[in-house]
Each structure stands twice: as structure tokens, then as C-alpha cells.
Amino acid sequence: MKAIIVCTSVSHGNTKRVADVMGQVLEAPVVAPEQADVAELAACDLVGFGSGIFLQKFHPNLSEFVRSLPKGEGRRAFVFATSGLPELPFRPFTRPLVRSLRQKGFEVDDTFSCRARDTWFPFKLVGGINNGRPGATDLAAARTFAEGLRARTGTPS
């Protein structure tokens, strides 16, 4: 199994920390959309897509990258996000990107999200919220998530 993770992490590097842990488990490089090679993606069995949440959405660099991709043709994918606020159970942050990927023909295996440091206004006024997150517990959850993917998709090669 060959995997790659495409990650936009522009605010505090929160999502990159999560991506790096997943990347270790899956033996997958973590690349920004601007660096991603579409041919390399096409050669992978599993592709991860993640970013922070900005105004309720994934970062536009990531969403636009997904929109620009050719058909996934049954390739497996997973989606992950970090955010300052919890998502509503009936409206997960990951849903729109999962839909876009499914429309492209990807089989989306699973999603992961966790809270992370947020200094966006008005939280900036109080020094931010979730300072120190993603912390050890969040990163352990990200590791467990990736181990589940690896168990389902196969050993990295």
C-alpha cells in the first residue's frame, strides 16, 4: 500500500502536526496542495486530505486542489480537519470535502477531526482557545485513526 497526505496548515501548523503523525503510521509523505504531484497521487492506493477550518470551511487551497483533481476511480481517501470549535454532529466540517471526493470517484474510508489552538478574533482577545492542542491525546487519537486505515488498506510498501 502506498499513501500520500495533502495538507494545508497555515494558521498555527495544527493540522500539519496531525498529518505528520498519520504520515508516520502510513509511511506517507505530507505535502501542501501547491507541491502535490497529481501523477504521484494517481500512483497511490490511499490519499489523505486535511486542513484547518476557516469560516466553517476547509482552506480554499485544499478545496480547489480537490476540485482540480482528475477522477479518483475507486482510489481510497480519508479526510481530516482541525478547528477551534467543535462541529455540529449533524453538520460535520468534513462533509463537503467528503462529498467532493466521492463525486470524483474516490472511496472515502473515514474522517478525523480534533480541536486545536485558535487565535481568530474574538478568541485573540483572551489569548486564544485550546492552547496546547493538538496535544498528546489528540495526536494519539490521530495515530489510532491512521492505524485503523493501515489495517484496512494494507501495510505500507
Ligand SMILES: Cc1cc2nc3c(=O)[nH]c(=O)nc-3n(C[C@H](O)[C@H](O)[C@H](O)COP(=O)(O)O)c2cc1C
Ligand atoms: C480566519 C480564521 C477563521 C477561522 N474559522 C473557524 C471556524 O469557522 N470554525 C472553527 O471551528 N475554527 C475556525 N478557525 C480556527 C482554525 O480552524 C484552527 O485554528 C485550525 O486548527 C487552524 O489550522 P492550521 O493551524 O493547521 O492552519 C479559524 C481561524 C482563522 C485564523
